[in-house]
Amino acid sequence: MNFGNSEISIIGTKDTGCTFDFSKNDASGLAGSFDCHGAVAASTADGSQRHVDMSGEWDAHP
Secondary structure, eight states: EEEEEEEEEEEGGGGGGGEEEEEEEETTEEEEEEEEEEEEEEETTTEEEEEEOOOOOOOOOO
């Protein structure tokens, strides 16, 4: 999972403390949730790194 804006970029993977739950993965779309504890967040201004917790849900359709 990658998230970012003009100030910060966050990269979350299974190896960096994120779990992913897929409730739908078929021709009609992809849905699920994620929960991250200690994902790496890098400042785009100075490159400094922080660790953040975040969670969310998604529902994508083709």
